[in-house]
Amino acid sequence: MDKWIELVKAKMSELKVTQVVLGERVGMSQGGIGHWLNKRREPGVTEMNKVLKALGMDFLEVAVVIREPQVDADDEMPLAQKYNPYFRYPVSDWSVPSEVRESEPAYSGAKDKRRFELTGYHAPGGAAFWLMVSGNSMTAPSGQSIAEGMLILVDPAAEAVPGKLVIAQWPDSDEAIFRKLVEEGGQRYLVPLNPTWPKALFTDECRIIGVVVEATARF
Template structure:
């Protein structure tokens, strides 16, 4: 609930939407919206998602978490934990989609508890360039969540594109002797110099595997 309130307030501020304007969009009173945002009343999941939709955050979704009871004598209170859904992109159309900031093509989404700072998207990992013999390893078939608003610092896993290439690449950004490189986690692949004609499309913030 607290995360949902923080998300709604932050987006209302960014979009310069008042409580009155939001209430009008929802077809309810300003006081009702105020009760939700001040935790005097708890909105239903449907209402929480309706608010996100009206704020242009329809790609996000709040779902209820179901947990096993810890005690028969004192059942846990209902918890509303926000889960966010982000679109699944693909490598073929990634660069064009990032330029247009469009609707991500087919409407396929995946859920996560990560609250993105930007227009995040999922990408399926292909190939074994990021499969390491030990330590951090991102294998083919896994999904990475990419957040374009995260600062690409040395050590981060990034999705990047060269100006003369229609394709993007997934590598670790590392600094050596004052120079940046895009380095695969698989040591059998060569590292690449990060030059001025290369841009970062986003930073990988999560990786998941499906079974």
């Protein structure tokens, strides 16, 4: 609770949002918001998530988690991750992964109909998103392999260096592609993990949308 209050107060100060305005966004009175922030009353999980969304932090989600206590009390884990070890990011469409992540999260009174998935990965900028793998270009007969139907988490803020799996897009293409960034002889290539697919020369015109930081399978 204390960490949630600290996080909310910091964001309200950053956005210059008053208790009155925040109350209007979540359907509460200014007094009710004040009771929460001053620990006179404790909001439920649903109310806590409404406040996060109202402050543009809907990439975070308060959840009840049963886990073993942390052994090391002197860690330097970010505040948001200490309070909430799980983060939710939207599942995007392959045809528009760049466009959907270029706009900052904003408060909306309408119900968000996008699909979200949880992960323990914390994207500092909050702009990560999921994609579902289509096709077999990244399915390898041995070693690293990402099969069709798996969900991959893309972080636009992560550094795209050789050896990383990336999402890239050429200006004349309507859709992005999933490949491994490889450097050979001073030149970079976008290489599929499936050896039957051809590799492509990485040029200045090609845009790296983000780095794949996690892959999961659903059964």
